[in-house]
Amino acid sequence: MQSLEKMGYMALGSRFRRISELLYRQCDELYLSRGIPLQSRCFPLLQLLLPNEYQQNTQSLNELTENIGIESALSISELADALGLTHSAISQLSRKLEQQGWIQHTIDEADERRRLLFLSVKGLAVVKTLLPLWLWIEQAIIDIFKETRFGLLANIEQLEHALQEQSIKRRVANLERKKLQQEIQILAYDAQYDNAFYALNKAWLEKYFYLEEHDKEVLGCPQKYIIDAGGQIFFAQYQGDIIGTVALIPANGDQLELSKMAVDECYQGLGVGKILAKAAIDYYQQSTCQLLYLESNRKLVPAINLYHQLGFCEQPHPSAESIYQRADIYMVYQPK
Template sequence: MDLIRDLGELALGSRLRRLSDYIMRNGVDVYREYGIDFDPKWFPVFYALGQAEKPLAIMELAQLLQVTHPGIIKIGKELDKAGLIVSLQDPEDKRRRLLTLSEHGVELLTRMEVAWRDIARSLHQLLEPHTHHLLRAIEEVEDGFSRKPFLQRILEVKRKRQWEEVEIIDYQPEYAEEFKRINYAWINKYFKVEQPDIDSLDRHQEKIIDRGGWICLARIDQRIVGACALINHREGVFELAKMGVDDGYQGRQIGKRLGQAVIDKARSMDGRRLFLESNRKLLPAIGLYRKLGFREVVRRQGKSEYERSDIVMELYL
């Protein structure tokens, strides 16, 4: 049994590391066969310095090899200790150190070039017969990560999964308590419950639905975890209101799904303008509204019925 092999793509990094470790371990024996005391992990830096026409700075090596600055420093110290390189002060910038091969390093380079030719030939014989050439495949993977970083790829998959996990359903009387629970929870957490809250939550059938509005809920694994309302103000004007998501489910795009569902519903009802009221301290919510296309506007008339309201946003449909 080979668990890492059986795990396939999930263990790609571990498998490549295992293959690298195998080559590195055996590389010590290979160099020893040629009478050379050399750690294979030194190869990229040593080779780069051997091919360079002038001493190279740490940053130049890091850029050339596409590895980290600390990694170059570590290998440089080991090569220096082995007597294979020397560190010089940059005449143009005394704060910067330049690396170059020592006399011993130059002498060793000539001997190593023979070993490298044999190593390259043997690996070519190993790789070439295979239909899927390993080096070309690795280059394709590296190019893929250059176009789109690993983390970005994972986040795209994660967001897509989260989006698909959320089921948006129409309000039914059986969800009355859930609608109230979700909204009273966030209001009590950040503000105080006001009379308009009580009216619209405890009498939502009368205040929202019976007046041509709509309520939707977010469900994950048969659990109601979010809610939002669309209030009909007539003549094509609607309000997005009473959006809330359970604390344990925030950060999973539920609010975005609810908001988009309300926008789509307003459009299907021939809405021309959708507005909302909020509070500036609810930064994640304000950010979500902006992503959904809402823009801050000056209040059109009168004073809000909510004391906590200090921002109005709207979206033309």
């Protein structure tokens, strides 16, 4: 049977949990040996509810009054945010402590729906006993780190910051994007890809609009309406599959229209469209054509943003009316 130790980074969360459970269990054993019926999972909540001025000074707790606790009352939402736990988890934990009489609650005068939690006199008394013990526990853990010569706290802070800055989901997506972009191949027109050209565009158009008669003509016979007319079609191939396409359609003698760009839904958002568009722009720049333009729809926000990034600028339509019923924006390539 494979152990967690041999599972590498994939088991990191499980190993952290195992260490966490071990620390909880050993601290609970320590509390019980001192006659304190406390679960160590409650420590962060009790620590947050204790006023700052008392956290390192047991003498300040000699005269215990309820007012000491109320002064540091916090809502469940505030505790959840501070500890990075769910509202439900804090509610369950606080109910247990309230049943033991260690914490109490009051209603927020500004919002009667909010319960404010604070340490009771009994809870403050328990914390007074615990403060010296917590310092010894902290020192014991510091000694463990010295033995292992590993700056764990600093590394955990960096790990938490890195995860907050960019989630695992985003990081995996970026890795997939990078791999795809490294392996993708851009192919020029070949009649064997006619079916893919039609299918990709049909799926895209039917998702957002519908096939117009002009689309049906061009997609049904790309050789006649694009290639023989002096244009070009590019295809994005990944691991043997055609996953995207774009066309350059001749217009008005010395112009090219960037059109019929579509990407398989499974690969959208991975930068395939940008790679295809750049291939089309490179082709235009090496041609004798004087203008590269496109027509689109403003509701396609990601596509419009991409066109702006690539150097396309919005202009009035030269004919005042597009051949596409769906088009409401005309853009011309104007590299800086």
